[in-house]
Amino acid sequence: MTVHPSLQTYADAWTHSIESIAELVQPLVEGEWNRRTPCPGWSVRDVVSHVIGMECEMLGDPRPIHSLPRDLYHVRSEFTRYMEMQVDVRRHHTAPEMTSELEYTIIRRARQLRNETRAPDTMVRAPLGAEQTLELAMRMRAFDTWVHEQDLRVALGKPGNLDSPGAYITRDCLLEALPKVVAKEAGAPANSAVVLDVHGPVEFLRTVRVDADGRGTVDGAPSLGPIVTLGMDWETFLRLACGRVRAAAVRDRVKVDGDADLAEAILREFAVTP
Structure with missing residues (x-):
């Protein structure tokens, strides 16, 4: 110990x-x-x-x-x-x-x-x-x-082990990088919100909020009027965020609601690992 x-x-x-x-x-x-x-x-x-x-x-x-x-x-x-x-x-x-x-x-x-x-x-x-x-x-x-x-x-x-202890640490590490992806890399507009709805062995709902100055934050509270909602399974989220697959290869596993162009930009910049 x-x-x-x-x-x-x-x-x-x-x-x-x-x-x-x-x-x-x-x-x-x-x-x-x-x-x-x-x-x-x-x-x-x-x-x-x-x-x-x-x-x-x-x-x-x-x-x-x-x-x-x-x-x-x-x-x-x-x-x-x-x-x-x-x-x-x-x-x-x-x-x-x-x-x-x-x-x-x-x-x-x-x-x-x-x-x-x-x-x-x-x-x-x-x-x-x-x-x-x-x-x-x-x-x-x-x-x-x-x-x-x-x-x-x-x-x-x-x-296997998609919900082992390391999975939850990985989830948190990847989510911390999402505000930069949404606000800076994808260029989400000020005073907007993007919701990520992930299901499977590790389930979570997170909202990335972009403030009036263009800075992004992430929290677990739902948004009443998100500009984009992205739904996907945990394994797809993992593979996209870790750069193991391009968005085009898993298009059928990602559900998009809202601004299609912004969603495309977010998915294009989704990989956050070096």
Whole structure:
């Protein structure tokens, strides 16, 4: 158990997801590690490599010294280049090497979490040499690990855990980014409201409100006259918000009421993960 209850919530969600990942990949034969996942440019091996690499960074391990190939089409920014380093360095690792490193990393991180005594506001290392609070770092690891668990489940044809603890942390992380999508990226007019109605294993109704100055906020209160209402299932919301699918590919799974042009703009900008 960690000292602070807020950290324990994230630790429990992370544990559930990373143990699910270990269970998913343990029986895979060599060829299955090369299956394509919904995460752009990444195979099953790549997703697991990323998870291992990020947990090693949480442990304070040094980053690998490695030169990336120049032909990786999905590496388009300094952030994606940073993330790719831990992935590419493991691209030729065998199935036993991958599962062994994953298992060892989980053991090390679980021990670290059990012995965690730092306050939630302690500053720790973040990607690209930045810093973030320990609470934010653990929240993002719970979010990231659950999303990648879902990537692996899609690739391997083993759906599940759509309502596990990490799902609710992911929901909250994605919803926090919606005001920017609606107000800034999609250009919703001032003094308007956009309602998001999501059903399925995780259900919620949220309203993004744009004030007179064009700033967006999100809350759980219904709107009497939304300019747009978007209805979809939880898995479609997840795939759109995480950039795993384009809106055109799931058009039949999204119900639109109201301003069609604004709805199109919102769906076009819906992806909020890097």
